Structures are given as C-alpha cells and as structure tokens.
Amino acid sequence: MKTTPGGLRGSFPVPTTDPVSGATISLLVESADGSSQILLDAGTGVLNLLPRLRPGALLALTHFHLDHLLGLPLLAPCGLSGILSARPDAASILSRVYSPPVWPVPATTAPFVLAAPGTPHVHGALTVAFHPIAHPDGCHAIRIDEPATGESLVLATDIEWTLMDAAGRAAFADFAHGAGDLWFDCHFLPAELPAHHGWGHSSWRDALDAARLSAARRVHPLHFSPSATPSRAASITRRLRPARR
Template identity: 30%
Template sequence: MSASVPPRVRIRFWGTRGTCPSPGPRTVRYGGNTPCVEVRGPDNHVIILDAGSGIRALGAHLLAAGHSTPIQLLLSHRHSDHVLGLAHFAPLFEPGNRIHVRCGEGEADALAAFTRAMLTPPLFPAVDGLSSRLDFSEWDDHDAPLSNGLVVKRFPARHPGEAAIFRFDDANGPLLAYAPDNELAYHDQSAEVRAWRAALADFLRGVPVLIHDATYRHHELPQHAGWGHSSHVEATRLALECGARTLVLFHHHPDRDDDSVEQMVEECRAQATRSGAPLRLLAAWEGLTLSV
C-alpha cells in the first residue's frame, strides 16, 4: 500500500468573529473570539493570520504541544479586533522565542511602534523583553516567500485602515486566500470599483479555499455602506466568479447568533446550487480544520 500524500497546507480557525469578542450561549457553535487563523505547510512551521482574541487559545495550544519551530504572524491590518490578542499570546512570554511579524512595503517602522505601544503601559503592564521578541520585516511587490515553498501575495482590500487580502501559493498554484475585512459593494458600478472587483477576481482565480468577510446580511448593506464589509450573498458571488472550490464565511457580526449564521450558510448554498457551480459552503467556527 502506498503512503498517503501529505496535504499541501493545513488551516485551523481559532477566532472567527469580527468587531469585538462576543462570547456567550448564542455564539457557542461558531465562536465568539476575533480573527485568528493558523496555517501550516509541509514543514509544520506556524503561520498566523491576525492576532485577534483567538490567538490566546492558539498560544496555549502551541506551548502544550512543545512547538519549537519559527512562528510568523501576518496582520491584515491594525484594527483592534485583529490585534487585541497579541499581548496574551503565550509564546511571546517564553525567553528565546522570536515572533516574525510580516508587513507590506513601508509599513515596518509604523507597525513596530504600534505593536510595542500595545505591549507597554498604559495598555499593558511592563514586562521585560516582551516587545524585543518581535521582529518586523516587510516585502516588496506584494509577494514574499514563506516556509518550504509557500509564497504569500497581498492585494488591497476595500476597508478603512488599508487592510490587505492574502493569497498563499506553492509550486502547484494557489492554496487559500484570506479576506477578513473587505467591502465588495456590488451595488457600486463606478468604473473604479468595477475595475478593482475584476482585478480581485483575477487575483483569487482558482483558489481552492477562500476565507471571506460575511459580516452582514444582504438587507443590512445599505445602512453600512463604506464600513468596509460584505454580505454573505456578495462573498458567494465573488467565490463563484473566481472559481473557488470552498468558501468559508468569516468575520461574523458580534450580534449574529449561531442560528442566524447557519441560516446564512443555507442561503449561500442555495445561491451556489442555482448557479450550477460545485462550490462548497461553510461558515468558520473555532476549531474548524481544512486541508488542501
């Protein structure tokens, strides 16, 4: 019997909620922690997407497992729900550990100052050596090699705060894309926005797993224009346009209970069925694991 082929990449969700943590009985199934996604390639190096409150549980898991390989953190942007967990990431408190924070061209100095401010009074007690365990590096041309052949590419999201969308590739092509905060605004038919959407669809073309912002229900969009988020219907439309195989609805609204999230999934599945495309639909929950 031949040995099984290892996955090209493994994905695990530790925080799936947007805006602010929302723990409680109404969010048990899909989770109340803010964005944090773990990505591992064949070499088992840890790549973390965003440092929301979900990173606390990830840090405890890494320490319990005795993880010792390098850790890389990619921040989509600096809004509080995406960074508020960093000060509670247990590996940061282990002497000798290094957390490599990757950012876009021209962002390293500003991100370093911002992050160190989060880890010092008055926002956090003074802990010797804490901020010195963070290394900041930037890449040019929206393209950077990661571990064992993985490459990350960046694309500008439509979201206040200069957020980024990440796409991971290996030698065999696209693997996954991560767009946690992104306003697709299909109602906007201006030439500029239409060109941006077309370029985004090309950027995501054929990606096996698309993790995309689905903060709003479709009828909620008019009162939140310009807020930088999409509906579940829009996320599904984009997934169909770019030929994704799996769409994972993400960045659930803090007031959205589990039953409502489930209803949104069913609506998206019906939308995909009507299109005739073989699109798999999921809503991210804490603990969900996927492989490509």
C-alpha cells in the same frame, strides 16, 4: 495544507458555547508536512490556537484594527520567527498600541518583515502574498500557496466588496484566482449593508460573488457580527455551500 480557525467573530469577542465562533479573527495555516506554520491575524482566537503553535511560526497581519490584535500579547512566549505586514509603519503602530499606560509591556519582540508589493514572501513550504482591499484605514487580503501540493488559501476579512469598482474586483479576482479556500467577510446581511455604507464589511452575497469571480473552489464565512446568533451564522454558512465544489 491544513487550516485551523481559532476565531471567526468580528469587531468584539462574544461569549458563546463554541469558543472559536465567539473569538475574534485568527487562523492557523500549516503546510501538509507540518514543517511551516503561518498565523493569520492575532485576534482573541489566538488563545484557541496556542496548543498547536510551535516556535518559528510566522504571524501575517491583514491590518491593525484592535479586533485583529487583541491576542498579540499571548504570542510573546511562542517564539514567532517574524511579523509580516504590508505596512512599513507596522512596528510603530504596534508599539503605540501596546505600551504603558495602555499595556504594561511590549506585546512582541519578534522582528517585523515588510511584505513587498507583488512579491510573495517565502516561509518554508508556504508562500504569502498581500493585496490591498477596501476598508477604513486600509487592509490587505492575504494569499497562502503551498507549491508542493498546489493547495492555496485566501483570507479576505474586513473588505467592503460593494465599495470596490469593477477594476478593483477584477484585481482581487486575479489575486485570489483558483483559491482552494476563500475565507470572506460576512459581517452584515445583504439587507443591512445600505445602512452601513463605509463601515468596511460585506455580506454572504458578496462572498458568493467574489468566489464566483475568483473561481475559488470553496468559500467560508468569517468576521460574523458581534450580534450574530449561532443560527444566523449557521444560515450564512449554508448559503455559501453552493459555491463549494
């Protein structure tokens, strides 16, 4: 399994010298043999992934906040095989966002697929599963497994770890158990969290806690705050290294 981040910023894209760190969330996951592609979220980072995308790729959405949808119209000519979401009203939400006068044309003609709770969706060599997490308006963590290689990835963006009780954290840990790579929301610094209770985001300390509980092999930060400088992002990334093994 190969993962290519296209955008790691949260909430708003920012101009940076590194296009991936400035663009909002989108990651491309490909099977080891290259036959299956799953795009996770469609922030402005889609622009950085277009050269790698092939017809038949599946888009899986964590939720419908704009920073995760801004790149959706770029996918119109890409021949997506479908848009997978855990929300039954996904099609109506997207048609509300992308319709005149807000946007001149529909953003996608790809078919919508409802992710059944507790049942992984098979996309070629990869399987996709969803798990609800704490975030305003709802959000799902997404797990991708590659049965042929035993590799796995969990994306937990837009999650407020400190709002989840012990049972909620244990359920997340079950879902993410043994993940090879855990991508986790690091929007705030720990000291900033008390002033942002209910905003729906976490810190590097929460990422370490989630990785430990889940026995994840590696943990990576994403959803950096729009105000995060490159040095702040680098320092968060360094703090997560102890969890990598």
